Amino acid sequence: MAQISITFARGARRVTGSNFLVTVVDGARTTRILIDCGLTQGEQFCDPTNGETFTYDPTEIGAVFFTHAHADHIGLFPKLVKEGFKGRAYATAPTRDLMPVMLEDSVSLMRSEATRCGTDVPYVMDDVVHALKMLTDIPYGETVTVGDARVTLLNAGHILGSALVQIDAGGKRVVFTGDLGRVPSILAPDRDVPEGVDVLVTESVYGNRTHASVSDSEQELAAAVQRSYQEQGTLLIPAFSLERTQIILAALDRMMTEGTLPKVPVYMDSPLAAKVTDIYRAYPAFLRPEVRERLERGDDPFSFPTLRVTVNTESSHLIDVAPSPKIVIAGAGMSHGGRIRHHEQKYLPLKNTTLLLVGYQVAGSLGRRLKDGRKEVAIDGVKVKVRARVAAIGGFSAHADRDDIVGFVEAVKPRRVFVVLGETEAATFLAQRISGFLGLPTDVPQEGETYEL
Ligand SMILES: [Zn+2]
Numbered sequence: 001m002a003q004i005s006i007t008f009a010r011g012a013r014r015v016t017g018s019n020f021l022v023t024v025v026d027g028a029r030t031t032r033i034l035i036d037c038g039l040t041q042g043e044q045f046c047d048p049t050n051g052e053t054f055t056y057d058p059t060e061i062g063a064v065f066f067t068h069a070h071a072d073h074i075g076l077f078p079k080l081v082k083e084g085f086k087g088r089a090y091a092t093a094p095t096r097d098l099m100p101v102m103l104e105d106s107v108s109l110m111r112s113e114a115t116r117c118g119t120d121v122p123y124v125m126d127d128v129v130h131a132l133k134m135l136t137d138i139p140y141g142e143t144v145t146v147g148d149a150r151v152t153l154l155n156a157g158h159i160l161g162s163a164l165v166q167i168d169a170g171g172k173r174v175v176f177t178g179d180l181g182r183v184p185s186i187l188a189p190d191r192d193v194p195e196g197v198d199v200l201v202t203e204s205v206y207g208n209r210t211h212a213s214v215s216d217s218e219q220e221l222a223a224a225v226q227r228s229y230q231e232q233g234t235l236l237i238p239a240f241s242l243e244r245t246q247i248i249l250a251a252l253d254r255m256m257t258e259g260t261l262p263k264v265p266v267y268m269d270s271p272l273a274a275k276v277t278d279i280y281r282a283y284p285a286f287l288r289p290e291v292r293e294r295l296e297r298g299d300d301p302f303s304f305p306t307l308r309v310t311v312n313t314e315s316s317h318l319i320d321v322a323p324s325p326k327i328v329i330a331g332a333g334m335s336h337g338g339r340i341r342h343h344e345q346k347y348l349p350l351k352n353t354t355l356l357l358v359g360y361q362v363a364g365s366l367g368r369r370l371k372d373g374r375k376e377v378a379i380d381g382v383k384v385k386v387r388a389r390v391a392a393i394g395g396f397s398a399h400a401d402r403d404d405i406v407g408f409v410e411a412v413k414p415r416r417v418f419v420v421l422g423e424t425e426a427a428t429f430l431a432q433r434i435s436g437f438l439g440l441p442t443d444v445p446q447e448g449e450t451y452e453l
Contacts, residue, residue: 002026002148002170005452006201006418008445009055013424015205015362016041016072017049020176020420021056023450024148024169031147032056034064035165035176039075039106041336041362050076050110050122055448059084063146065153066091067178068162069098070242075106078127081134090144092153093137094161094283098242101275103128105241109337116380140192157181157191158398159243160279160286164194172198172453179203179421180400180408186214186247187280188398189288193411199453200414204422205360206401207430209394217395218251222261224356224391225252229262229325233352236388238340238367240333241273243398244359246280248329249302250291251396256304263306267319269330269339271311277302320346333358334365341366345379353388358396363423406433409440417442418451 003025010017017040024031040049058080066089067073077089077099091099107125114121138144140163143152148170153163158181165176173196180203181191212220228235239245245268255261268274280302284292294301310316316339319328328347332338344366347353361367369377375386400408409417417440419431427444435442445451 003452004170004172004174005450006174007056007450008418008420008447010040010049010447011036011038012420012445012447012449013427014040015360015421015423018067018073018178018421019076020201022149022167022169022174026148029148031149031169032061033146033149033151033167034061036067036073036178037064037077037080038070038072041072041334048119051120054080054083059086061085062087063144063151064089065151065165066095066099067156067165067176068159069095069102070159070179071102071106073178074099074102076122078103078123078131081131082123082127089135090138090151090153091135092140092161092163094279094286095163096135096137097279097282098161098276099135100128100132101272101279102242103132105272109332113337154192154194155189157183157185157188159188160283162188164192166194170453174199174201174453175412175414176201177203179205179398180405181398182211182400182404185288186396186398187243187250187287187291189286191408193408197412197414199416199418200409200412201418201420202405202409203399204405204419204427204430205399206397207405207419207422207426208402209426210403211397211401212393212395214395217393218255220391220393221248221251221356222255224354225261225264225327228327228352228354229264231352232324233350233354234324234347235327236340236343236347236353236355237327237329237358238333238335239273239329239331240359241270241331242276244333244396245270245273245329246277246302247396247398248358249277249307253301253304256306264325264327265322266307266327266329267310267322268307269310269316269319269328269343272331273329274309274311316342319343324352334361334367335370336365336367341379345382345384348388349385351387355388355390357390357392360397402430402433405430406437409434410438414440416440419444
């Protein structure tokens with residue numbers, strides 16, 4: 001019988017940098033499969049960890065399976081290819097389409113960060129082009145054979161095209177959640193529950209917290225819009241271009257159509273989010289039935305009359321001279337790069353600004369410092385006084401929360417659990433819940449550790 005092991009190369013005891021290696025040894029033959037190859041993201045894209053050599057030999061990897069197209073799951077793939085990976089890479093069709101857009105954005109963010117930090121970039125656009133040629137799309141439920149392993153993608157319910165990776169090898173079934181969607185989800189269809197699982201490797205971003213409901217969060221969003229409207233101020237929403245922006249657009253669309261919100265001009269200042277939203281429109285079958293139906297009858301759920309999409313830098317600067325009240329949605333979601341920083345420089349010193357954080361803010365990021373209540377921050381070398389109101393809405397998350405993950409583990413009924421992709425506190429809290437409530441052996445691995453299964 002073949003022997004199977006998991007190496008937690010990165011993405012253990014941290015939220016980002018998803019990168020796990022499954023090794024199957026059958027006599028003289030060894031099969032190596034990677035699950036994700038993501039960027040580590042903190043305050044800077046040029047986080048030195050992204051430049052480090054991989055702890056495994058890229059030339060020996062047979063295949064890579066991507067759980068979804070967020071940069072912390074795909075962003076080091078071009079480096080893997082640059083350093084000799086010659087196998088195949090697999091993802092769902094939406095993920096395959098999102099990857100060029102997301103990787104191109106990573107390249108430009110890394111380039112500007114590297115100039116600032118005086119470091120080397122891990123890869124350039126040519127590497128991205130080369131890497132994308134190795135990508136094949138597979139539907140949910142179809143099995144791919146790689147050496148002595150059989151691999152199947154299932155719906156993870158997190159973002160458009162997100163997948164659970166199920167690996168059958170050595171008589172065992174191992175499932176990686178990637179990022180696990182919540183139930184009910186917001187835009188993606190509800191996640192699958194894999195069966196007959198021996199080992200589950202679960203994320204834990206919100207492993208020690210629970211989310212507010214989506215409807216409560218919509219009320220909070222509405223209240224922030226109303227307040228900005230009354231104060232004739234600016235509502236700044238830093239948002240991840242992939243999924244969170246579409247969730248916010250869909251919520252604004254619904255409330256403006258219902259007439260529960262004033263018709264405030266909304267600027268989506270993100271060419272990346274615009275491209276991503278187009279990919280959402282191209283894959284109605286990968287969205288919740290009610291969203292799919294709207295798209296299919298030509299009623300765009302991501303657009304409304306007061307929405308303006310700015311794609312070039314000039315029109316981005318024109319937002320500043322547009323009269324308030326106004327809403328500005330821009331990336332990056334944790335303010336570690338992108339156009340939001342320019343708007344933050346201008347609007348954070350103003351009392352009638354509300355900065356609304358709608359996503360996870362990783363430790364060390366500008367977004368996290370603002371969330372923690374700093375009264376002065378440095379943005380691109382400029383000291384900025386924070387007089388704006390800073391508010392956070394947790395309920396738009398596309399991740400399962402603590403109780404939801406425990407419920408998922410209970411439904412999957414694995415024999416053993418590993419908790420990854422969360423800060424140490426969240427991961428250990430979740431692991432205690434899983435072992436305490438469900439009586440399952442649960443580990444919180446350290447980066448670099450290998451476990452024989
Ligand atoms: Zn994600």
